Every structure is written in structure tokens, then in C-alpha cells.
Amino acid sequence: MKQINSYIDSLFYTKDDLLEEVISSIQENGMPSISVSPSSGKLLTMLISISGAKNVLEIGALGGYSGICLARGFGSEGQLTSLELQEEYAKLAYRNLSKAGFGDQVSYMTGAALQSLEKLAQDNKKFDFFFIDADKDNYENYLQYCIKLAEPGALIVMDNVLARGSVADPDAEPKRHTAFMKAFNETVAKHPQLESMLIPIGDGLTLSKVIDQTHK
Numbered sequence: 023m024k025q026i027n028s029y030i031d032s033l034f035y036t037k038d039d040l041l042e043e044v045i046s047s048i049q050e051n052g053m054p055s056i057s058v059s060p061s062s063g064k065l066l067t068m069l070i071s072i073s074g075a076k077n078v079l080e081i082g083a084l085g086g087y088s089g090i091c092l093a094r095g096f097g098s099e100g101q102l103t104s105l106e107l108q109e110e111y112a113k114l115a116y117r118n119l120s121k122a123g124f125g126d127q128v129s130y131m132t133g134a135a136l137q138s139l140e141k142l143a144q145d146n147k148k149f150d151f152f153f154i155d156a157d158k159d160n161y162e163n164y165l166q167y168c169i170k171l172a173e174p175g176a177l178i179v180m181d182n183v184l185a186r187g188s189v190a191d192p193d194a195e196p197k198r199h200t201a202f203m204k205a206f207n208e209t210v211a212k213h214p215q216l217e218s219m220l221i222p223i224g225d226g227l228t229l230s231k232v233i234d235q236t237h238k
């Protein structure tokens with residue numbers, strides 16, 4: 023997996039000073055180095071621009087790396103709502119999004135994402151693109167909320183679904199979330215409201231389209 027990702031990054035990722043500054047700012051602030059991989063970030067940008075999504079919800083901001091990738095996809099016309107547990111992380115993410123020129127197009131909701139999602143549901147908010155990249159134990163809950171908050175045909179992208187390849191390789195040392203991710207991937211694959219595919223890039227991204235029930 024590592025070798026394949028290095029190969030993909032070496033061919034398709036071009037040096038990006040702004041994103042490299044984001045990575046440095048995360049390290050300087052003593053935060054974990056767990057942003058999406060460069061190629062996953064580029065794919066997020068492409069998915070937003072191809073789908074034309076303008077109202078994006080991110081779960082798990084960290085220092086704003088994926089937030090910038092998402093915002094680049096909608097350019098000057100979209101809005102990003104980002105949910106982050108840690109106030110300090112959200113502040114850094116906001117500074118980085120502002121540096122990237124998206125300060126007016128992003129808003130952060132801090133605290134446990136499940137509470138923020140419940141608030142968004144109560145307020146009848148709708149989104150056309152979701153990126154789930156926070157605590158893995160809640161992935162199924164996050165997925166259910168995203169479906170609830172989705173415009174028909176919305177896309178939901180979930181990161182880390184391969185758990186470093188351990189979900190597919192019986193000889194690999196199991197990770198903390200291997201068993202959980204295996205079960206989650208089965209749920210997504212069979213979900214009646216989703217049409218999905220797992221893309222083995224970075225730590226694995228699943229891309230799900232919310233089926234428009236009115237056109238079935």
C-alpha cells in the first residue's frame with residue numbers, strides 16, 4: 023500500500039507550498055500528523071469540482087489541510103461547514119483556511135461532532151458533499167447523520183476505511199480499528215440508500231452517492 027501510494031504521489035501530486043505550510047503549522051502546534059495524504063487531498067478537490075458541490079460538511083478539521091482541498095474544489099462560490107472536537111485545532115484550521123483565501127467561506131462548529139450534527143438536523147440544514155474523517159468509533163453514526171442531512175444525489179466521502187490495508191490482508195497486524203472498519207465497510211457496501219465504491223488511495227477513501235429515492 024505504501025509503495026503504491028508513493029508511486030501515485032510521485033506522479034500525480036505537484037508540490038504545493040501552501041499545503042506544506044499547513045503541515046508545518048500542525049507540527050509546530052504539537053498536533054498529530056494525521057492529515058489526509060496529498061493524493062487524497064487532490065482527489066477531494068477534484069470530486070467537489072466534478073460534482074459541482076457548493077455546500078460542504080466536513081467532520082474532523084485538524085489543521086485545515088483537507089478543508090483547503092475541499093474549498094479549492096468549489097472556489098469562490100461554495101461554503102464549508104467543519105466540525106471539530108478541539109477548539110484550538112479549529113482555530114488553527116481557520117487561520118490556514120484564511121491564508122488560503124477561504125476565511126469568509128468557512129465556519130467551524132466545535133465540540134463533539136454528534137452534537138453539532140444533531141443541531142444541523144434540527145435546523146433543517148442540507149449539504150451536497152460530506153467528508154467524514156474524525157473518530158472511527160462514530161463512523162456509522164456520522165454516516166446516518168450525513169444521509170439525513172443530504173440533498174438528493176449528495177456525495178459522502180469517508181477516510182481511513184482500509185485501516186492501513188489491515189481490513190484486506192489477513193497476515194497484516196490488526197490495527198485498533200481493523201475489525202470496526204471491516205464491519206463498517208460491509209454496512210456501507212450493502213446500504214440501501216447508498217451507491218458506493220472504495221478507492222484504495224491514501225488510507226482508503228469510500229465514495230458514496232446518496233440514492234435519490236424519488237427517482238427509483
Ligand SMILES: C[S@@+](CC[C@H](N)C(=O)[O-])C[C@H]1O[C@@H](n2cnc3c(N)ncnc32)[C@H](O)[C@@H]1O
Binds near residue numbers: 056083084085134
Ligand atoms: C484525522 S484528523 C482530521 C484530519 C483532517 N480531515 C485533514 O485531513 O486535514 C481527525 C480529527 O477529528 C477530530 N475529532 C476526533 N473526535 C471527534 C469528535 N467526537 N467530534 C469532532 N471531531 C473529532 C480530531 O480532533 C482530529 O482533529
